[in-house]
Amino acid sequence: MSQEDNNVEVAGGDDDIVDPWNVQSKSETGIDYDKLINKFGCQRISDELIARIERVIGKKAHALLKRGVFFSHRDLEFILDRKEKGQPFYLYTGRGPSSESMHLGHLIPFIFTKNDLTIEKSMELAKENAKDIIACGFDINKTFIFSNFRYIGQSPEFYQNIQLVAKNVTFNQAKGCFGFKEGDSIGKIHFPSIEAAPSFSGSFPFIFNGKKDIPCLIPCAIDQDPFFRMTRDVAPRVGLHKPALIHSVFFPALQGAQSKMSASDETSAIFLTDTQEQIKDKINKYAFSGGRATAMEQREFGANCEIDVSYQYLKFFYHDEEKLEVMRQDYTSGKMLTGELKAVLIKELQEMVADIQKRRAVVDDALVEQFMTPRPLQYSF
Amino acid sequence: MSQEDNNVEVAGGDDDIVDPWNVQSKSETGIDYDKLINKFGCQRISDELIARIERVIGKKAHALLKRGVFFSHRDLEFILDRKEKGQPFYLYTGRGPSSESMHLGHLIPFIFTKNDLTIEKSMELAKENAKDIIACGFDINKTFIFSNFRYIGQSPEFYQNIQLVAKNVTFNQAKGCFGFKEGDSIGKIHFPSIEAAPSFSGSFPFIFNGKKDIPCLIPCAIDQDPFFRMTRDVAPRVGLHKPALIHSVFFPALQGAQSKMSASDETSAIFLTDTQEQIKDKINKYAFSGGRATAMEQREFGANCEIDVSYQYLKFFYHDEEKLEVMRQDYTSGKMLTGELKAVLIKELQEMVADIQKRRAVVDDALVEQFMTPRPLQYSF
Missing domain, CATH: 1.10.240.10 (Tyrosyl-Transfer RNA Synthetase)
Known part of the structure; x- marks a missing residue:
């Protein structure tokens, strides 16, 4: 679907299977990330890029970058250019791994979400998950935690961005990105537009003190890349910034890279x-x-x-x-x-x-409510 | 997709084309409604049924029923059974024709919605349309007017019902109902779940004075039937009432049944x-x-x-x-x-x-706001 990115057949032959719903490797060393970078059409985070990051931020790069846990990116240079000029950007990440907090806990609800949950159960888990995230030490003045279900009811702008994306992605394009089958539910087929929408939160000003057009940097495990590859394709067609990405490797189960973490085990x-x-x-x-x-x-x-x-x-x-x-x-x-x-x-x-x-x-429901209320964040852009 | 309803190939041969996005007849007398009833698998409203309606409501049936403008139905007997027992039901209709108000005006925005509108323009039109509907004389104590865009931001329950439907309809099923093509946007493919959701408003109590499980009767032009055929299929799978339907014929353009009404003409x-x-x-x-x-x-x-x-x-x-x-x-x-x-x-x-x-x-913005605010309706069930 994309001019810049390769189309991805998500399964096939002896290759690893990596898409937002499956991560599976046949090798005991786990996923072949070089092959994946090549297949996905993203960029390796080189030593030179890490050196540039350190120059721009004026301190050592995050350990997860140096150790290669975050190993790949899209448009990170664009974000660094902005940082150099003192221009703002914001981070968006989901229940999967994030660069600013720990993988250990974040992966658990992520595994959960793959199950067939009821809506009530999802919303309960979202709240519990928010507590875990808050316990990692996020700054309430700079962090807005949202669950898709609640946020849609809190902000018409969010839903408008969802529909803007949904209107501009065909089934064929989504299929090319995610390997959808005709037996998949229309909810699943529509979901990429929900995951994509917060990439464009910089397009409406209420969170960012009246500032608009603020681009987004997304730290995520590389299996989430297809969502944002699609998002990056849509962006210029609707006159919005492409989100930049920084990809992490997968966090292994105790039994090793070929095994799966599961809440039931x-x-x-x-x-x-x-x-x-x-x-x-x-x-x-x-x-x-x-x-x-x-x-x-x-x-x-x-x-x-x-x-x-x-x-x-x-x-x-x-x-x-x-x-x-x-x-x-x-x-x-x-x-x-x-x-x-x-x-x-x-x-x-x-x-x-x-x-x-x-x-x-000490994280109580009131604090969760505060974190989950859409409000201006305390950034001095 | 359905056991009770026939699958519909929406176009083909010399047949009329009738689906939610196209109504087209090659005959100067317009759509062949008998053929359509047969094809859709719904029921003709017979003289006996009209006689039963008159017995149940204790007065003459609505003129639009007697004149055959509303000519077809699904499960109208079920609604009459409830009415006989004094059990409640509610009506849901859209910007298309409705039995309680005029077609002339309602058809105009309906034609509008087929165009490629921006979100802003849609929301403006929704407000203007609400004014037209109010001007038809609806009772504010018994009527809740909503636009999909706004309602989603007003009621988490509404969005939950949308996702409940979306999760339980596959692309294949939606394709069978609506003739979707792979080049259609994922927004269009997801839309049937939005149109379906208000059929289940009786499942959450806030509008109906704490009452739950209130079934729905939908008056609509017959081209909207595929949405609700799908809805009726989903209902038992999620433990909810199938909506009953009553179908109207199409309102012709001034130039005749083969011509199209268009806001630009x-x-x-x-x-x-x-x-x-x-x-x-x-x-x-x-x-x-x-x-x-x-x-x-x-x-x-x-x-x-x-x-x-x-x-x-x-x-x-x-x-x-x-x-x-x-x-x-x-x-x-x-x-x-x-x-x-x-x-x-x-x-x-x-x-x-x-x-x-x-x-x-004399319909001002404040009155529109009142009509469009989710609130308990004044029904004495």
């Missing part, structure tokens, strides 16, 4: 509600190891970090750049054992989850 | 804004005559009422049942001339339009 993931003891037990019992079968073999041959879930989790969450690199080398060479690496991860996750639980305990 | 229709002089001129100049070329021929052979637009208009609007029948006989026999029949129509329309214009002049 307690052992597949660390939940934000897990106790300190549960975190320890799950990592020790279930986190797939890239190390050797015995300590002796590990000392001699070393581990494969690419498939080691504990190392992958540390890449997402560990607080210290240099120590992480030392651990990678020591674990790869065999100087470090799986049990030792797991101990580091357990401590890190226990602290992080305890912090979130502490903050979440 | 002044001469194709009588507008509610027309002056007394314009009404007279338009009927005299443009109303297609089923009479003979000369008065002498007319006296000898008589007119064909089936294709005579003035007679058709009288059938929609004339106030007196017996006099209408006398005119039909006299015009058919040749006793009455086209000019005489047109004079009767002109007087009738001039009075009716003057009345509406007088009432419309």
Whole structure:
């Protein structure tokens, strides 16, 4: 459908399957991201680009960029150009992973949404999810949390943007992007216009202190790219900014990249509600190891970090750049054992989850209401 | 898609084309309604049914029923059963023709909506249209007027019903009902769920004084039937009442059943804004005559009422049942001339339009707001 982007056949042959509803790899190292970038037609985040980001923001780039968790983008240079000139932009992200908060928790409701929920259940979950997000430490003056269901009833502008997109995307184009089948519901077929619409929130002024035409940067896992590829195609046709994108890799299940996290399988993931003891037990019992079968073999041959879930989790969450690199080398060479690496991860996750639980305990319904009320945000553009 | 209803191929061969976006006949007498009833799988409104209606309501049936303007239905017996038992139901109709008000005006915005309007223009027109409807004399205590765009922002329940329908209709089913093509926008493909949703307003209690599960009766022109055929199919799957339907024939353009009313063609229709002089001129100049070329021929052979637009208009609007029948006989026999029949129509329309214009002049924005605010209606169920 697009001139700039490749059309994507979402499944086929020996390729990984990556679309907003399925992520599936046949390789134990997980998705081949280089192949995916090529297929999707987006850009690798290069060392040069990270260096430019650091020049523009005047400090070190976010750890998730340096570690390659966010690895790909669309139009990030355009956002950097604006940042350099002091021009505003805004971030939009969903229940999937976001660059400013943790993956561990965000992935759980994301998995949830793939299920066949009732509307009531969805709205309940949305509220619980909002509490998790707030517990991550978002600034209420700069953050508007919305659920699609509620926001539509709160802002006619939002629904107008949905219909603007829906009117300008044909079934054929949506099919090309998402691989829709004729047996899919017309709700599912229409959904991309709902996911697309907040990319154009910068077109109506009430949130941004009367400012209009503010472009959007979207951090998301790469499986969400098709929505925004479509959005970017529509944008110029309706006279609006294309959203820029920054893509993350996927967060693996405890059992490894080929396995799936599932809310119905307690052992597949660390939940934000897990106790300190549960975190320890799950990592020790279930986190797939890239190390050797015995300590002796590990000392001699070393581990494969690419498939080691504990190392992958540390890449997402560990607080210290240099120590992480030392651990990678020591674990790869065999100087470090799986049990030792797991101990580091357990401590890190226990602290992080305890912090979130502490903050979440004081998030009440009134605060959720405040976050979820459309209002001017406190940006000084 | 349906077990009870026939699948409809909306175009083909020498058949009339009737779907929500096209009404086209190759015959000068217009659409073959018997064929259409057969094709759509709905029921003819029989003399027996009209007699039952009169027994149930304890008075004469509405003139539009007796004259065959409303000629077909689905489940009207079910509504009559409820009426007999003193159980409630409600009416839902759109900008198309409705049994309780006039076609002349209602058809104009209906034609409008087929054009490619901007969202702003649509919302403006919705307001103007609401003023026309109010000017027809609807009771504010029993009538809620809504525009889809606004209502979605006013009531989460409405949007929830839209998504409930959208989730339960596949593209294939919608295609079977509406003849969608792959080049149609995902907005158009999703639209049937928006038109369907108010059929289920009886499922949430805020409008009906806390009462739930109130079934709906929909008066509409028969081209809107596919929307509600789909709606009726979805209803039992989501545990809600099927809406009952009562179908009207089409209101012809001044030039006849094969021609189209168009807002861009002044001469194709009588507008509610027309002056007394314009009404007279338009009927005299443009109303297609089923009479003979000369008065002498007319006296000898008589007119064909089936294709005579003035007679058709009288059938929609004339106030007196017996006099209408006398005119039909006299015009058919040749006793009455086209000019005489047109004079009767002109007087009738001039009075009716003057009345509406007088009432419309005092409809202000505040009254429109009142009609368009979701609120409990004053029904004593």
